[in-house]
Amino acid sequence: MKSVFKRRDFLAAGAALAGSLLLPSAHAAIRPRVRLGMIGTGMRGQVLLQELLRRDDVDVVALCDIEPVMLGKALKQVEKFGKARPQTYGEDRDPQAYKRMLDAGKLDGVIIATPWEWHAPMAIAAMQARVPVGCEVVAGITLQDHWDVLNTQLNTGTPYMLLENVCYRRDVMAVLQMVRAGVFGELVHLQGGYQHDLRAVKFNSGDPARPYGGGVEFGSKGWSEARWRTEHSVQRNGELYPSHGIGPCAMYSNINRGNRFTRINTFASKARGLHDYIVKQGGPQHPNARVQFKLGDVVTTTLACENGETIILQHDTSLPRPYSLGFRVQGTDGLWMDVNHSIHIEGKSKPHQWDDFQQWQDRYEHPLWKKYARTAEGAGHGGMDFFVIHAFVEALKAEAPMPIDIYDAVTWSAITPLSEQSIAQNFQTLDFPDFTAGQWKSRKPLFAFDDRY
Template sequence: MKRRDFLATASAGGILASLPLRAARARRSDVLRVAMIGTGLRGQSQLGPLLSRDDVELVAIADTQRVMLDKTLRIIADAGRRRPHVYGGDGDTGAWKRLIDGGGIDAVFICTPWEYHAPMAIAAMQARIAVGCEVVAGITLQDHWDVLHAQQRSGTPYMLLENVCYRRDVLAVLQMVRAGLFGELIHLQAGYQHDLRGVKLNSGSPDAPYGSGVEYGDKGFSEAQWRTQHSIDRNGELYPSHGIGPCAMYANIHRGNRFTHLNAFSTKARGLHDYIVQHPKGGPQHPNAKVGFKLGDVVTTTLRCENGETILLQHDTSLPRPYSLGFRVQGTRGLWMDVNDSIHIEGVSPPHAWQDAQPYLDRYDHPLWKRYAAQAAGAGHGGMDWFVIHAFIEALKVQAPMPIDVYDAVAWSAITPLSEQSIAEDYKTLPFPDFTAGAWRQRKPDFALGQAW
């Protein structure tokens, strides 16, 4: 087959998904010029892993808020690094466009509110700037197709920065799955189960972003300025990737398997209203006590896979509860659950009894953690942030495929609009789009996640 015919056929069938992507505009492999769009609390938490690297130069930052830019500049100065070029700070929502148009950037980290992720990623890829995008990839289903097509047309690397894929126990369990410890996989569970009432509602003070009041939107600060509105306007699995990312790795999604169907159910919404009414700065007469929240307190989404597994996700962010992602990995020979830190393996564990999972987690500790635990110590989210940034930077330097690539990103994130559609259409079961156009059959179950580095 002639090269041009092969490329045309591969692109049409999605086969290029399995081929290495070139690094975008990297002038040399030892130092990458990176930028950050969005210097809020999430962006600032990513600065430590970035500024600790001598193969990265942070050359530009952009944000709409001067207070966040100033805090970011102080962090950079305290690290002894050169001051980057600054865009925005005056409420200009178009400052990020000037950053991209300014050139001289190899990669950009997108750490903004969700609704900006797709347009920013598309613009960056069109400018041949590699993208490390915080979750989620888009809002509407069309957003996800647009991100995918922009990546395919440009060939620019895109990685979803899903840090839970690098959680130490999650990666150890991936080692167990690959070793066949659980037998053939049958069922997986996970979710985003995190009390966010004090995140979605606060006093509006930059010095007290959590739990300080019951304001949102223009009167709130940080995530309360934008995330709360999604709970008012939308009902679905709004934050799927923390749970579905590891489950997709276990089930080899896009690497010999795929999602085929989805449905979702939602409970009534009570938690955020009750929080406003009962908060010392709220009460029954507070104006926000009249706000109607569309997002059900618990949203349950079920997916079926081509190879016969089912995956159950739960989104639970508006009720009092301890944090938990609720992982369950179950196969024909046993299962692991993170809530009780326990495991049961037939023929090894006592019959009908749990064992402590820690000895298994130690035995199957992933090579990444064995090699880099010391470097990751102190980074955000128990070191997970260090690993996801490390994987993105290293893949870009050697022009390797992104460990969590654009196909993973759009499929994991598209669960949100599909779950919204399912609930809106009387809990209808929907076919799941095949973003790879059939290439999932040929792709290999690597999920190296930077293991070579």
């Protein structure tokens, strides 16, 4: 992207924009196509790559990965779609290969889908090279990482979007419509989280053909996420994956756009689930049965907001359970809960009884889902991955502010190091930093109710 957003222009456009969670509707496309690169072609990268390859307005011109097996799979994807072979980087296993890709100067944007610890340095390098960033969730590891990513974006003006796909979930977007329409009255309390049995993700046999389950290896003996993600459970104790839960809750409550987080505290339970899984699957004599995991099995974070709402997040990935993000949106007129797909609205529902949510979802279907549901069929995570990639690409084409922007990215992601600090300090309640430096007071919600895009 040749033109670079100045900080004041970026902020002014963001404040004035009556856009949407998908694409700022007031902006027409400036360029018909974009040339994109991807750093990280593992399991997640391949899902996002498929969405890029499905599009006629995207040329994937560069791929970077230091794992030849995964880079090879990505190239086969490109071949399957009949697209031109992209330039590849990382075959020499050089961890800095991504810098060569960025320095080539032929990219309108880059997708970062690497292990978490690489997100901040890669995003910073891309923005310094004036390459717009679409970064998978987790903006950084330490609190300083988040300030560094933010300051780089503000200093360079290079667009940055956090690729949080749950903000595009069908029921989540219908509830957004309902919040904006006042169905729940004034919001009082919200809940969300990441409640997902990841034991077979954090451990496997080390066979690249079986990336999930089949053993209890991790680290250098593991494969895919077990190679890097499990170590975070060994070394860290906190809300390690907040954005799936906090993203929608922050959108509902206008965080960074008329509201902000003010205080945070976090409690963690004891750690038993991962050890028990190793013993059951690999036996008590397996070397990994001696590993001491720091991550509590259930981590609970409470956030206070400037406008009086409270938000609870729960991270629960080490025990047997069905998948759920545990959403709850509660206001003076009623509430929605996703666990039982139910809603209760005073004066509309029978007293003390739940309504099935489907009829409400149909009534308040977001215009983006009305327009793109068929196009999104077959996309990852029930269609959500189509929407999040579409948002990034269309914003690039229009040279418009990113719908999930740098302030959203660092605010949501900074919950992790703050939660770690709270737990380490005996569950102390901490002040939440204001990454917007007071601009949350004047920034406006970026959600439209039409289908002009």
